[in-house]
Amino acid sequence: MINKVYLGIDIGGTAAKFGLVDENGNILHKDEFSVSFDGYETPILKTVLEKTEYFVASSGLDFREISGIGVSATGQIDSEKGEVIGSAGHIKNWVGSKIKESFEKKYSVKTIVINDANSAALGEKWIGAGIGHKNIVAITIGTGVGGGIIVDDKILLGKRGLAGEIGHIVIHGDGESCSCGNVGCLERYASTTALVRSVSKLQKENPTAFPKDFEENINGRKIFDALNENSLLKQAVDKWVDDISLGIISLVHIFNPEQVIIGGGVSTRKEFIEALSKKVHEKVMPRFAEGLEIVPAKLGNDAGLIGAIYYLKENKKNI
Ligand SMILES: [Zn+2]
Incomplete structure (x- = not known):
């Protein structure tokens, strides 16, 4: 019982x-x-x-x-x-x-x-990738970019429970318009939707550089599967990872987490997590990089x- x-x-x-x-x-x-x-x-x-x-x-x-x-x-x-x-x-x-x-x-x-x-x-902290960690920045990359920040074992809620809207921190001050009314938000550059958008654009500009069937239903999986055979795709993914890292670098400097957990379908791609981790470790101040783990989420949906x-x-x- x-x-x-x-x-x-x-x-x-x-x-x-x-x-x-x-x-x-x-x-x-x-x-x-x-x-x-x-x-x-x-x-x-x-x-x-x-x-x-x-x-x-x-x-x-x-x-x-x-x-x-x-x-x-x-x-x-x-x-x-x-x-x-x-x-x-x-x-x-x-x-x-x-x-x-x-x-x-x-x-x-x-x-x-x-x-x-x-x-x-909180789910990841309890029984997922974040077990035993007290300071976590969790980011979900999908159609949008969501986030949750755990400080000293507690979720940061702010005054009314709204804290952690990582997708709407501004990374390009003169950038693209966002659904929130602002411009240049992380979500406009770091979501899987943003990656698909930039790959579609590249494909329109360079139609012969992509396989014929590529245009139909481009998604994160398709992009990563074809990554090693296509230098244009590599560039697009590299730029996308760069933009994600810009958001994470700021968050690491503000919250000094011991762990950044990445969720969403793309987080299962080892090469993505490794590339992101490398960029973040290179750019944060040395003491912030010590012991900092960037890991995929475990609990999925x-x-x-x-x-x-x-x-x-x-x-x-x-x-
Ligand atoms: Zn926004």
Whole structure:
């Protein structure tokens, strides 16, 4: 018999992942549901509340057997109120969602809410790549660039829980426009989307330099697979890694972490992590480089819901 079971929910822009998690972070049962099936006409929160009931029933448990609910959610999350207070993208009917209040009212189970990138950082610290580390900068590289910063074992939340928006630090002051309204943000250069964009541009300019089938669905995997045979691709990836390193170098100088964890699909590419690590180590001041590890994340898509349970357990006394 397991002592305590928690419900972890990771709400993204397309799907919500559900998991029953034990006290050690093991996922006992999990499932996933779309939240974007009707273009958000049904508010995400309404979908998630309904699916929660279904998920718990399908796992054979009663809400009285659940010791707490940890929600990891996309957007700007006020962790104290457990509310969505902003979003860099445009998801209809999402900003203003009172997640904590709705869950506690409907299910009478203590609920915490934390931003998904911050939650993923905590998940990695608990049972992933960051075990045993107290000062971590976690960066997820995908369609955007997300981040979470752990200082002396605690996630840095800032005044309202918004801290860690690494994707919107400015690395090129006269650069490209960003969805946040600013220009030159790290996300515009360091996301996988940015890499794909720059490779597409190169291909249009030099069509004969690429294999014929390359144009269809360019993605990170395709780029890395063809990297060694194509010098133009090498240049594009090198520039991209340079831009990622610019963000990391600033973060290392501000937070003096012992570890930088890189998440997202591209983090599984050993050559990428090695090239990035080399650039960062070369450019940070020597004392900051001592013992600094740059490593891939370990938990993949489960990091968010696992991290939410860690945050719940750590903060139980406060809720
Ligand atoms: Zn931005």
